[in-house]
Amino acid sequence: MSLAKEFKKGFWDVLPPFRLVLGLCPTLAVTTSAENGAGMGLATTFVLVCSNLLVSLLRKFIPSKVRIAAYIVIIASFVVIVELLMQAYAYPLYQALGIFIPLIVVNCIILGRAEAFAGKNGVAASAADGLGIGLGFTISLFFLGSVREILGNGTWLGLHVMWPGFAPFKFMVRAPGAFVTLGTTLALINWISARLEARRRS
Amino acid sequence: MREILRMVVVLTLICAGSGFALALVHKVTKEPIEYAKLKNVKEPAVKAVLSGYDNDPIKDRIVIVVGKDKRGRPVKLVVFPARKGGKTFAVAFEGTGKGYHGEIGVMVGIDLKTDKLTGIAIVSQSETPGLGARIVEKSFTDPFKGQSLAKPLTKDRIHALSGATFSTNGVLAAVNQARDILTKYRKQMVQ
Numbered sequence: 001m002s003l004a005k006e007f008k009k010g011f012w013d014v015l016p017p018f019r020l021v022l023g024l025c026p027t028l029a030v031t032t033s034a035e036n037g038a039g040m041g042l043a044t045t046f047v048l049v050c051s052n053l054l055v056s057l058l059r060k061f062i063p064s065k066v067r068i069a070a071y072i073v074i075i076a077s078f079v080v081i082v083e084l085l086m087q088a089y090a091y092p093l094y095q096a097l098g099i100f101i102p103l104i105v106v107n108c109i110i111l112g113r114a115e116a117f118a119g120k121n122g123v124a125a126s127a128a129d130g131l132g133i134g135l136g137f138t139i140s141l142f143f144l145g146s147v148r149e150i151l152g153n154g155t156w157l158g159l160h161v162m163w164p165g166f167a168p169f170k171f172m173v174r175a176p177g178a179f180v181t182l183g184t185t186l187a188l189i190n191w192i193s194a195r196l197e198a199r200r201r202s
Numbered sequence: 203m204r205e206i207l208r209m210v211v212v213l214t215l216i217c218a219g220s221g222f223a224l225a226l227v228h229k230v231t232k233e234p235i236e237y238a239k240l241k242n243v244k245e246p247a248v249k250a251v252l253s254g255y256d257n258d259p260i261k262d263r264i265v266i267v268v269g270k271d272k273r274g275r276p277v278k279l280v281v282f283p284a285r286k287g288g289k290t291f292a293v294a295f296e297g298t299g300k301g302y303h304g305e306i307g308v309m310v311g312i313d314l315k316t317d318k319l320t321g322i323a324i325v326s327q328s329e330t331p332g333l334g335a336r337i338v339e340k341s342f343t344d345p346f347k348g349q350s351l352a353k354p355l356t357k358d359r360i361h362a363l364s365g366a367t368f369s370t371n372g373v374l375a376a377v378n379q380a381r382d383i384l385t386k387y388r389k390q391m392v393q
Contacts, residue, residue: 058216066209070216077220081227088234091242 003128010132016109017140017182018189023109026100027141028178034157037145039093041138043086043101045131047078048110052130055118071114072105079104109137147181148172237261240280244309244325248282248294251311251321255284259294266390268383279383281391284311292320293391297383299375302368304328306337308376312351312384314392322346322377327369334369342373351381 014020017027026044031037054074055062062070083101086094094101104110113133118126149155152172154162162168171177240260248259259282267276284292294311306327311320322343329335336342345360355377362370384391 062212062216063205063209065205066213070213073213073216073220077224080224084227084231084235088231088238091238095242 003124006125006128007132010129010134010136011139012136014133014136015140015189016133016137017144018186020109020112021186022112023107023137024182026103026107027144028175028182030097030100031141031145031148031178031181032173033096033149033153033155034142034145036093036096037141037143038138039090040097040100041134041141043082043097044104044107044109045134045138046082047075047104048113048134048137049127049130050078051075051110051114052118052126053123055114056121056123056126059119067119068111068115071111071119075110075114076105109133144178144181144185147185148177152177244280244282247309247323247325248311250323251294251309252282252284252292253320255286255292257283257285259284264391266387268387279387283391290392291315293384294320295380295383296325297376297378297380299372299377299379301327301329301337301372302334302366303330306369306372306376308373308380310377310380312380314388317351317384319346319349319351319377322373324373329366329369329372334363334366336363336366337369337373346377351377351384354378354381 010016012019016022017024023044026040030040051071051074055071058070058074079102082104083094086097086101113130117129121129146156149157150161151169152174154160154166154168169177172181237260240263245260252259262283262285264281264283266279266281268279269277271277279295281293281295283290284294292311292313294309297308297310298305299308300306304327306329307325309323309325311322312318313320324338324343327335327337329337342361342363346355349355349359355374357370357374360370360374
């Protein structure tokens with residue numbers, strides 16, 4: 001398995017919210033704007049890369065019976081570090097993301113990657129895996145956030161992008177908009193991958 | 203038995219390492235977090251009551267101990283000084299007064315030369331919406347500007363809100379509390 005392959009799979013094959021359908025709670029909750037989505041994604045990426053690295057380093061040292069407890073301690077430590085750093089240097093973002101920063105601890109993607117990949121593979125491969133999946137997650141959240149912000153607020157990254165007089169679909173930035181956007185995107189991605197699959201067979 | 207021992211030792215080591223790392227990060231970020239919180243929560247109010255300064259009042263904040271609470275712990279007051287050319291000419295700090303529904307926190311700006319108010323801004327309140335909550339409106343806070351604090355501030359010098367006597371009195375009490383604090387701790391504020 002090459003490093004590039006481990007890195008690339010996070011962008012399509014195992015793209016977290018759309019292909020694995022994991023980590024949906026923050027995906028639905030924080031993507032009210034493109035900026036929040038990207039911030040949440042990057043925070044998750046940081047935790048994912050660091051925890052993958054450490055879990056992979058310690059994988060021969062941790063007895064398999066207590067591995068989950070050990071993983072959770074490692075992940076929780078990095079989440080608190082992210083929380084403190086964000087409070088110190090990106091306070092408005094910290095306020096916008098609120099409870100969802102501490103909740104990264106229980107994000108299935110991170111524990112899932114520690115258990116499924118980092119606990120069995122080398123350090124470099126694990127870091128590449130974490131980075132790829134983390135960035136895939138970030139791009140997904142950024143995309144969902146962009147769609148919702150543009151349609152629901154008429155802005156993108158805080159800049160006005162729609163024509164004047166555009167009446168924003170307010171419901172897109174509320175909870176139902178999250179489900180609609182996620183569902184539509186999921187359908188689109190499934191359709192594309194079905195087409196790709198059909199082409200490969202023929 | 204050996205296996206259990208190994209599990210215990212490994213988990214203990216990981217937790218100890220995690221605790222050590224977190225303590226380190228906490229120590230490094232303590233100052234910036236305090237600054238970021240004040241900057242985002244208090245700066246809008248400070249900016250509303252002070253003007254014409256060339257320093258960063260949040261960065262230059264002075265902490266004064268003003269008495270003790272019921273458990274004997276010191277009560278700290280954060281004072282934001284406005285300086286020009288290194289000289290403090292005005293200060294802003296929070297006073298509190300009892301309103302109709304809980305405490306009202308008021309950021310009070312005071313010119314140190316003339317002892318006149320440079321402005322007030324309501325920082326926290328839970329008064330009745332549409333009635334007592336009108337204390338946050340400009341039409342209520344603006345008349346405080348320029349009022350002298352040589353004597354305690356009274357209702358006849360401002361536009362008291364009709365139907366919201368408790369809220370008006372709460373704000374006045376907060377301003378007068380700030381006046382008392384200033385008389386008591388003026389020296390520490392100017393330093």
